[in-house]
Amino acid sequence: MSGKHLKGHEVSCCIKYSIFGFNIIFWLLGVAFLGIGLWAWSEKGVLSNLSSITDLGGFDPVWLFLVVGGVMFILGFAGCIGALRENTFLLKFFSVFLGIIFFLELTAGILAFVFKDWIKDQLNFFINNNIRAYRDDIDLQNMIDFTQDYWECCGAFGADDWNLNIYFNCTESNPSREKCGVPFSCCTKDPAEDVINTQCGYDVRAKDDEEQKAFIHVKGCVPQFEKWLQDNLTVVAGIFIGIALLQIFGICLAQNLVSDIEAVRATCLFT
Structure with missing residues (x-):
């Protein structure tokens, strides 16, 4: 050769x-x-x-x-x-x-x-659709909790989006103990607490808007996601x-x- x-x-x-x-x-x-x-x-x-x-x-x-x-x-x-x-x-x-x-x-x-x-509207629709099914699938529930906890948000555009869920809505006919509440992942964290309080969101939406800010994140996940993208644009683009x-x-x-x-x-x- x-x-x-x-x-x-x-x-x-x-x-x-x-x-x-x-x-x-x-x-x-x-x-x-x-x-x-x-x-x-x-x-x-x-x-x-x-x-x-x-x-x-x-x-x-x-x-x-x-x-x-x-x-x-x-x-x-x-x-x-x-x-x-x-x-x-x-x-x-x-x-x-x-x-x-x-x-x-x-x-x-x-x-x-x-x-x-249009993407923002679709993201809003996607999140709200999954809020409705929050208790139907454990993996979906974990994904929503991770998202809300990571981006310090609640719902698509606010905590009231949880009215879409049959367990969390504020209607008079709702017999759930979680009525007028939000999942624990919406709650603000206390650094001194080692154990997660899964009941921290109970009845929180029955309070007025200013009181809610002391207990939960009131910003929606769509605007928080937009803010995260802007803050990490270089990293996202690099990936x-x-x-x-x-x-x-x-x-x-x-x-x-x-x-x-x-x-x-x-x-x-x-x-």
């Missing part, structure tokens, strides 16, 4: 194992996400009664694990096997699928910037740019390996 052919062979091996290493991590992460999602579903009895999927009134966070895990598993599998077996079909599938995801992310980013008000560069890097590696494989096969045909 000549020096030129040997050098080309070394470059192909380098690209091949770079793609394999690049994808094995995503493949393993995909397996982990799928495992977590399926375990969560089995704990809730969804796997034994698939019709219960349609009974969920709000967003089930488990879907996020399943969708992300499924995409990562398929991409990682195609990239790993395509690189090791020098399968150009799988490598092209990997690069095209990754390119489509990159294009969708770019489009979503542009549309989110152009239609900011998205980093993800985009990784995707471009993966596409370039796959395309280079496909070109090398096709070049070697073409050489073999003429020798």
Whole structure:
């Protein structure tokens, strides 16, 4: 074998194992996400009664694990096997699928910037829809509590959004002990307390607006999320740019390996 052919062979091996290493991590992460999602579903009895999927009134966070895990598993599998077996079909599938995801992310980013008000309305609708289903699913409940606690907010645009929930609304016919209250995640924290008081939001909305401020966060999660984005714009932009560069890097590696494989096969045909 000549020096030129040997050098080309070394470059192909380098690209091949770079793609394999690049994808094995995503493949393993995909397996982990799928495992977590399926375990969560089995704990809730969804796997034994698939019709219960349609009974969920709000967003089930488990879907996020399943969708992300499924995409990562398929991409990682195609990239790993395509690189090791020098399968150009799988490598092209990997690069095209990754390119489509990159294009969708770019489009979503542009549309989110152009239609900011529409996105805000949809976020408001999404949060309020999940407020209605707060007690229906433990994972959804944990997601809402985490959101309200992290961003120090309550409801979509204020604590009164919890009137949408049958347990927290202030109607005379509501027999719930949580009537005119809010979840504990809306409460302001006392640094001296080690144990969370899950009843801190009881009857708080029966007080006037000024009194409520002493017990709960009165700002909504939509404006608090907007404020968080503005305060952390550099970090958020850096994360998205980093993800985009990784995707471009993966596409370039796959395309280079496909070109090398096709070049070697073409050489073999003429020798």
